[in-house]
Amino acid sequence: MAKPQGPHPGLMLQNYGIVLDAGSSHTALYIYAWPAEKDNNTGRVEQTHSCKVKGKGISSYASQPWKAGESLTLCMQEAEQKVPNKRHHETPLYLGATAGMRLLNMENSSASDKVFQAVEKALQKFPFSYQGARILSGQEEGAFGWVTVNYLDDLCSCCVLTSMRFLSPSQGLETTGALDLGGASTQISFVSDNYDGSESPSNSVTFRLYGNDYNLYTHSFLCYGKDQVLRLALAQQTQSGPRTILDPCFHPGYTEIKNYSVLYDSPCVSGRKPQGAPENFTLRGNGSFGQCQEIVKSVFNFTSCKYSQCSFNGVFQPLLQGPFGAFSAYYFVMNFLNLTDTSIPLDTVKDKLARYCATPWDEVSYLAEYCFSGTYILTLLTEGYNFTFPSSCVYFQIKGSDAGWTLGYMLNLTNMIPAEAPDKPPLPHYVWAVLPICGKVKGQRMLLNTVLQITWIQGLFRRTKAFSQWRVHLWLKDILSI
Ligand SMILES: O=P(O)(O)OP(=O)(O)OP(=O)(O)OC[C@H]1O[C@@H](n2cnc3c(O)ncnc32)[C@H](O)[C@@H]1O
Ligand SMILES: [Ca+2]
Numbered sequence: 001m002a003k004p005q006g007p008h009p010g011l012m013l014q015n016y017g018i019v020l021d022a023g024s025s026h027t028a029l030y031i032y033a034w035p036a037e038k039d040n041n042t043g044r045v046e047q048t049h050s051c052k053v054k055g056k057g058i059s060s061y062a063s064q065p066w067k068a069g070e071s072l073t074l075c076m077q078e079a080e081q082k083v084p085n086k087r088h089h090e091t092p093l094y095l096g097a098t099a100g101m102r103l104l105n106m107e108n109s110s111a112s113d114k115v116f117q118a119v120e121k122a123l124q125k126f127p128f129s130y131q132g133a134r135i136l137s138g139q140e141e142g143a144f145g146w147v148t149v150n151y152l153d154d155l156c157s158c159c160v161l162t163s164m165r166f167l168s169p170s171q172g173l174e175t176t177g178a179l180d181l182g183g184a185s186t187q188i189s190f191v192s193d194n195y196d197g198s199e200s201p202s203n204s205v206t207f208r209l210y211g212n213d214y215n216l217y218t219h220s221f222l223c224y225g226k227d228q229v230l231r232l233a234l235a236q237q238t239q240s241g242p243r244t245i246l247d248p249c250f251h252p253g254y255t256e257i258k259n260y261s262v263l264y265d266s267p268c269v270s271g272r273k274p275q276g277a278p279e280n281f282t283l284r285g286n287g288s289f290g291q292c293q294e295i296v297k298s299v300f301n302f303t304s305c306k307y308s309q310c311s312f313n314g315v316f317q318p319l320l321q322g323p324f325g326a327f328s329a330y331y332f333v334m335n336f337l338n339l340t341d342t343s344i345p346l347d348t349v350k351d352k353l354a355r356y357c358a359t360p361w362d363e364v365s366y367l368a369e370y371c372f373s374g375t376y377i378l379t380l381l382t383e384g385y386n387f388t389f390p391s392s393c394v395y396f397q398i399k400g401s402d403a404g405w406t407l408g409y410m411l412n413l414t415n416m417i418p419a420e421a422p423d424k425p426p427l428p429h430y431v432w433a434v435l436p437i438c439g440k441v442k443g444q445r446m447l448l449n450t451v452l453q454i455t456w457i458q459g460l461f462r463r464t465k466a467f468s469q470w471r472v473h474l475w476l477k478d479i480l481s482i
Contacts (some may be wrong), residue, residue, distance in 0.1 A: 014072035014089040016083045019406040024100025024184035027053035029075040030406050049082045051075035059100035065114040076126050088127040093118045095133035101182030107267050136375030138220025143205050147408030149325045177324035184225040189218035195318035223268035226373050232299040235269040241277035249292040249372035250285025253361035258283050289354035296379045306365045312384045323393035333373040336405035340396045346389040457469040
């Protein structure tokens with residue numbers, strides 16, 4: 001007699017979840033799917049589709065809020081096509097806004113409310129199970145980015161660190177830090193063995209792993225995303241209200257007329273607008289990496305630190321402990337500049353960047369900001385966070401599914417982080433590049449048992465209503481096969 005056949009794998013019932021990442025520079029929609037038939041949602045979550053919303057981020061529609069809602073329509077229609085009809089009503093739909101809306105809310109909270117009303121109205125027209133739109137705190141953005149990176153956790157499958165990640169004699173696993181560089185803010189999140197969270201509780205997310213308490217350190221620097229930091233650097237150079245500046249972060253021969261009001265129209269710089277400045281100034285590039293780095297350094301404050309150690313601006317940061325996955329603009333910029341090659345030492349990276357910055361504008365001719373952005377990233381990593389290449393490991397995502405806070409956010413809100421070890425690899429394989437060299441990782445290694453389970457997220461999360469229900473079971477890939 002023929003054996004009864006199970007369902008064809010292609011016909012397996014899937015559950016879906018949709019998250020809209022309303023960033024400062026643009027909005028992106030992500031669809032995630034996981035097998036519906038698994039008990040307790042233990043199947044692996046995969047990103048099945050993404051859609052980049054045309055136009056700028058929703059915070060740019062402050063003066064025409066209805067357009068913020070309209071801007072989402074095409075991607076939402078695409079989502080309607082991609083999620084099977086019969087799953088629409090059960091598919092949760094979330095929108096999380098980050099630094100652009102944080103800034104708008106600081107500047108004009110009623111404008112921010114109107115944008116949210118317009119967005120809600122637009123999203124509720126679709127047949128999904130709408131679960132709300134809100135601004136994420138910087139800590140949430142950092143912590144969910146970290147959850148995503150560690151959930152994906154395919155980080156080292158293609159790089160030299162594979163064996164290093166399982167170094168401990170007791171077969172422990174080291175978690176992976178997360179570095180996110182957006183347009184308006186930047187996040188750093190990692191677990192450091194010698195950090196118990198007491199020195200700076202606002203940077204601490206405490207969680208319990210198999211009977212042991214661990215602390216995630218996370219900090220979000222508002223105004224230190226790459227677009228806002230460019231404003232900070234330009235504000236630095238226009239304090240006397242000049243008509244022309246010679247900017248070393250732009251290519252020789254580059255010229256642009258900049259409007260003072262537009263430049264200073266952001267809470268990151270608005271308090272510093274020079275009195276009596278003319279309407280416009282002319283920015284002329286002179287392409288000097290060294291001088292550019294001096295300007296970029298001047299937007300960091302290294303003078304005050306009331307803790308045992310700080311990154312910058314008086315913000316506590318424990319001893320770095322890697323590896324780290326760097327995504328968003330870290331990847332866009334370093335990939336564009338061809339600087340993700342694992343074998344390039346830091347000095348060579350600097351030489352290459354110096355040559356790029358010095359390239360005349362008529363030989364580059366588009367995308368003027370990469371000299372500035374590359375210089376900012378190197379300065380942020382080495383001077384801001386104190387990465388000591390080549391003794392630290394930073395990986396730039398170079399392909400595969402998108403890393404970011406959205407997956408971690410959805411896993412949390414749907415109580416979906418699996419309670420059992422995954423039975424297949426997570427999202428399609430990540431490929432990461434190492435910059436510049438993966439060497440000895442500083443600090444002790446975190447020792448975990450064969451199964452890593454995050455249960456209660458306490459500390460910061462316990463203090464916020466959104467997290468009062470947080471119960472996470474995070475199983476990291478490969479652990480059972482160690
Ligand atoms: O996190 P926040 O600060 O809210 O901002 P965001 O979410 O909009 O920020 P992104 O990571 O999407 O983008 C960061 C920067 O990279 C730029 N960027 C976004 N997508 C890009 C791409 O595909 N190629 C090159 N640059 C990109 C974008 O203009 C921003 O300056
Ligand atoms: Ca972002």
